Amino acid sequence: MESDKEPSQPAEPVQGVNPxxxxxxxxxxxxxxxxxxxxxxxxxxxPKYRSRRVIIAVVVLVLALGAxxxxxxxxxxxxxxxxAAQSAIRVVKIGLLEPTSGDNVTIGNDRKRSIxxxxxxxxxxxxxxxxxxxDSECDATAAVKGAKELINDEHVVAIIGDDCSTSTLAAAxxxxxxxxxxxxxxxxxxxxxxAGDYVFRTVASDVxxxxxxxxxxxxxxxxxxxxxHEDGAYGEGLANSVTQNFVALxxxxxxxxxxxxxxxxxxxxLQHIKAQxxxxxxxxxxxxxxxxxxxxxxxxxxxxxxxxxSEALKQASWINDxxxxxxxxxxxxxxxxxxxxxxxxxxxxxxxxxxxxxxxxDAYTALALxxxxxxxxxxxIKNALYKTSFTGASQATIKFDKNGDVSGSYEVVxxxxxxxxxxx
Numbered sequence: 001m002e003s004d005k006e007p008s009q010p011a012e013p014v015q016g017v018n019p020x021x022x023x024x025x026x027x028x029x030x031x032x033x034x035x036x037x038x039x040x041x042x043x044x045x046x047p048k049y050r051s052r053r054v055i056i057a058v059v060v061l062v063l064a065l066g067a068x069x070x071x072x073x074x075x076x077x078x079x080x081x082x083x084a085a086q087s088a089i090r091v092v093k094i095g096l097l098e099p100t101s102g103d104n105v106t107i108g109n110d111r112k113r114s115i116x117x118x119x120x121x122x123x124x125x126x127x128x129x130x131x132x133x134x135d136s137e138c139d140a141t142a143a144v145k146g147a148k149e150l151i152n153d154e155h156v157v158a159i160i161g162d163d164c165s166t167s168t169l170a171a172a173x174x175x176x177x178x179x180x181x182x183x184x185x186x187x188x189x190x191x192x193x194x195a196g197d198y199v200f201r202t203v204a205s206d207v208x209x210x211x212x213x214x215x216x217x218x219x220x221x222x223x224x225x226x227x228x229h230e231d232g233a234y235g236e237g238l239a240n241s242v243t244q245n246f247v248a249l250x251x252x253x254x255x256x257x258x259x260x261x262x263x264x265x266x267x268x269x270l271q272h273i274k275a276q277x278x279x280x281x282x283x284x285x286x287x288x289x290x291x292x293x294x295x296x297x298x299x300x301x302x303x304x305x306x307x308x309x310s311e312a313l314k315q316a317s318w319i320n321d322x323x324x325x326x327x328x329x330x331x332x333x334x335x336x337x338x339x340x341x342x343x344x345x346x347x348x349x350x351x352x353x354x355x356x357x358x359x360x361x362d363a364y365t366a367l368a369l370x371x372x373x374x375x376x377x378x379x380x381i382k383n384a385l386y387k388t389s390f391t392g393a394s395q396a397t398i399k400f401d402k403n404g405d406v407s408g409s410y411e412v413v414x415x416x417x418x419x420x421x422x423x424x
Contacts, residue, residue, distance in 0.1 A: 093132060094367060097146050099135065099164075104137070106315075114358070114364075118360075124372050129371060138167050139167055144173070159183070160360070161185075164187065166189075166233045168192060181200065182196075185203060188237070188311075200405075202359045203334060204396070204405070209408075222279050222280045223251050227253060228269055228282075228283055228284070229259075232261055255272060255278065264293035266297055278305050285313065288317055288321075306330070308329070328416075330414050331415075333410065337395060338394075340393075358395075359394045361394070362394050366390075385404075396408050
């Protein structure tokens with residue numbers, strides 16, 4: 001159906017406007033948009049140099065933050081590495097059985113200093129060795145008590161000690177069944193050789209010193225000898241060795257007298273010796289009070305004989321107490337140590353290393369080397385010790401035989417002007 005309206009006429013085109021273009025209303029001064037634009041202040045132009053400063057500041061800040069983060073990461077990693085390294089260090093505990101009280105406290109203190117020096121010199125990096133001390137008093141009962149405490153309470157895998165042969169032998173009856181190594185720097189009794197598979201020492205047996213002493217006496221043209229010694233394993237063992245070797249060389253032991261350890265009542269024994277008219281007296285003792293008492297009484301009794309003694313007498317304190325009475329006393333002794341060790345010890349402590357100090361250094365060294373090589377238990381340490389060999393501070397080669405013994409060297413010192421001098 002068609003529309004009844006007239007068709008519309010097309011509008012005439014606006015002059016100057018392209019009819020095919022999109023239509024846009026031109027902005028005029030009076031249009032609202034124009035007014036809005038004219039009322040807004042345009043942002044100031046930022047100079048180029050200021051923009052660069054902002055960019056540089058941002059970059060510096062980013063770099064600083066990055067460096068700080070890197071520092072935190074590195075610190076964390078370092079702490080973790082340190083903690084891991086510390087956890088990798090093994091801690092092994094050993095005991096030190098020494099007289100730290102009583103008449104022999106000086107001996108114990110000297111041994112401790114020697115071991116501290118060895119520990120410092122070795123400076124192990126992969127293992128930390130803790131040394132726990134117990135007082136032996138150089139007494140059998142105290143040594144057994146100390147050994148039990150070290151094993152049962154402290155759980156040590158090895159013990160350095162003791163000084164005295166009797167107390168060392170007593171302690172060995174505790175340590176050997178427990179499979180804990182006992183290594184003595186000073187117990188020289190021949191009986192220690194058969195004391196157990198876990199028993200060692202870094203000083204030679206009195207069997208060797210007995211031979212050396214007998215040879216010295218024989219060379220000095222002594223034919224009639226008297227021996228006086230403290231009771232116990234040390235005195236008895238060395239007296240027997242001197243006697244056997246001296247007789248084998250053609251000499252005669254005219255008398256042997258014994259006194260209790262630490263005793264100063266020795267008149268009866270010395271009167272008996274005087275009656276036998278010996279050419280020389282060989283004294284075996286390691287107690288300060290007894291040492292002084294014996295030689296003072298020899299002088300009081302007018303006992304005319306050449307004076308000799310064992311290495312335990314080489315202690316400055318009692319020599320000072322005895323005074324001129326002991327001038328000319330000859331002592332068969334182990335060396336104080338190598339020249340290097342003696343100088344090192346003297347420099348460190350401003351003190352002279354007496355007998356067994358270098359041997360104590362060697363005892364710690366032997367244990368430390370085996371532990372550093374990986375030994376952790378008493379059995380492992382024992383097995384490693386039998387394979388150990390090194391030149392010790394004591395001048396001896398520390399190489400243990402099947403009985404845990406080492407060979408030793410000896411020298412003769414003489415008391416001159418109140419001091420020990422190496423005999424010519």
